[in-house]
Amino acid sequence: MSAIDRPVTIADVLARTTGYLEGKGVENARLDTELILSQALGLPRIELYTQHDRPLTEAELATARPLVERRGRREPLAYVLGEWGFRKLMLKVDSNVLVPRPETEIVVERCLALIRELESPVVLDIGTGSGPIALSIVSEHPGARVVATDISEGALAVARENAERCGVADRVELVRGHLTAHVHGAFDLVVSNPPYVPPGDWDSLQPEIRLYEPREAVVGVGQTAAVARRALPLLVPGSWLVLEVGDGQAQEVADELGSLGYADVRITPDLAGRERVVEGRWA
Ligand SMILES: C[S@@+](CC[C@H](N)C(=O)[O-])C[C@H]1O[C@@H](n2cnc3c(N)ncnc32)[C@H](O)[C@@H]1O
Known part of the structure; x- marks a missing residue:
C-alpha cells in the first residue's frame, strides 16, 4: 500500500x-x-x-x-467539548455562560477559608454563570447552602443542570434578577465574580472571548462597586464579601470596600501573581 x-x-x-x-x-x-x-x-x-x-x-x-x-x-475549547473542569467538578458549559477560569478557583479558595469554621454557612453568589463558585462551595463544604443569582435565564439553566449533575441541587437556590434583586435574608458570605472588563478593551480580546462568550458576562462598568454596596444589607456583622477583580483593579476596589465600612480588607494574588481577589469583613 x-x-x-x-x-x-x-x-x-x-x-x-x-x-x-x-x-x-x-x-x-x-x-x-x-x-x-x-x-x-x-x-x-x-x-x-x-x-x-x-x-x-x-x-x-x-x-x-x-x-x-x-x-x-476559534470557538472556545470548553464550548466545543461541552464541559470544563473547575476545581473538583466537571461542569457543563455552553455559549450562555462564561467559561470558568482558573483564577476563579482562588476566589473559591478564599471563600472556603473564611467559612471553614462555620457548621452551616449561608452564602450568596452574585452572577453565578455555570455555577463554578456556588457549586464548588457546596461540594467542598458539606454544611454550606448557597443562593446563586444571575440576570441571564440561559446561564441559570446551565447552573441548574450543573447543580443536578454534581448532586448538590438540594443545597443551591437559583434566583433570576439584577444583582441582589429578589434575594432576602442574611448571609455569612457574599461572593461575586462580576463582569469587570472595561468596554474599551472588548475589541482587543482574543476571538474566543469576543466572538463567542456572552458580552454581558465579560464587560461591566461599576458592577464590582455595585455588588459591594448591594451586599451590605444582606451581611451580618462579622460576615464576609469576596470579589474577583480585573487586572489593575484590586487597589481601587480595596479602597472602595474600606470607604464603605468593610474591615480587614485583603488582596490575594492568583497563580500568575496578579492581584485577583479582594475581600472584606462587615464589621
Ligand atoms: C464574569 S461572569 C462569572 C460567572 C461565574 N460566576 C464564574 O465565575 O465563572 C459574570 C456573570 O454575571 C452575570 N451578570 C451580569 N450582569 C448581571 C447583573 N446585573 N445581575 C446579575 N448577574 C449579572 C452574567 O450573566 C454572568 O453569568
Whole structure:
C-alpha cells in the first residue's frame, strides 16, 4: 500500500489537526487536538499515544471533523467539548455562560477559608454563570447552602443542570434578577465574580472571548462597586464579601470596600501573581 492510500492513523490525525489549528492561530494547538480527539474517540488521552498507529474509521473521522472545525473557527475549547473542569467538578458549559477560569478557583479558595469554621454557612453568589463558585462551595463544604443569582435565564439553566449533575441541587437556590434583586435574608458570605472588563478593551480580546462568550458576562462598568454596596444589607456583622477583580483593579476596589465600612480588607494574588481577589469583613 502506498503512503497515499494507507489508512489514516491516530498519529496522522494528531499531527494534521495540530498543524491545522496552529494555522488558525490557536494557542495550545497540540493539547486542544488531543482533548478533542480523546472526546471524539471516547479514549483517555494517554491512549492516543498507546494506540497511535491504529487506523481511524470513517465514523470516527466524521465525529472528530466538526469539532476540529469549530475550534478552527476559534470557538472556545470548553464550548466545543461541552464541559470544563473547575476545581473538583466537571461542569457543563455552553455559549450562555462564561467559561470558568482558573483564577476563579482562588476566589473559591478564599471563600472556603473564611467559612471553614462555620457548621452551616449561608452564602450568596452574585452572577453565578455555570455555577463554578456556588457549586464548588457546596461540594467542598458539606454544611454550606448557597443562593446563586444571575440576570441571564440561559446561564441559570446551565447552573441548574450543573447543580443536578454534581448532586448538590438540594443545597443551591437559583434566583433570576439584577444583582441582589429578589434575594432576602442574611448571609455569612457574599461572593461575586462580576463582569469587570472595561468596554474599551472588548475589541482587543482574543476571538474566543469576543466572538463567542456572552458580552454581558465579560464587560461591566461599576458592577464590582455595585455588588459591594448591594451586599451590605444582606451581611451580618462579622460576615464576609469576596470579589474577583480585573487586572489593575484590586487597589481601587480595596479602597472602595474600606470607604464603605468593610474591615480587614485583603488582596490575594492568583497563580500568575496578579492581584485577583479582594475581600472584606462587615464589621
Ligand atoms: C464574569 S461572569 C462569572 C460567572 C461565574 N460566576 C464564574 O465565575 O465563572 C459574570 C456573570 O454575571 C452575570 N451578570 C451580569 N450582569 C448581571 C447583573 N446585573 N445581575 C446579575 N448577574 C449579572 C452574567 O450573566 C454572568 O453569568
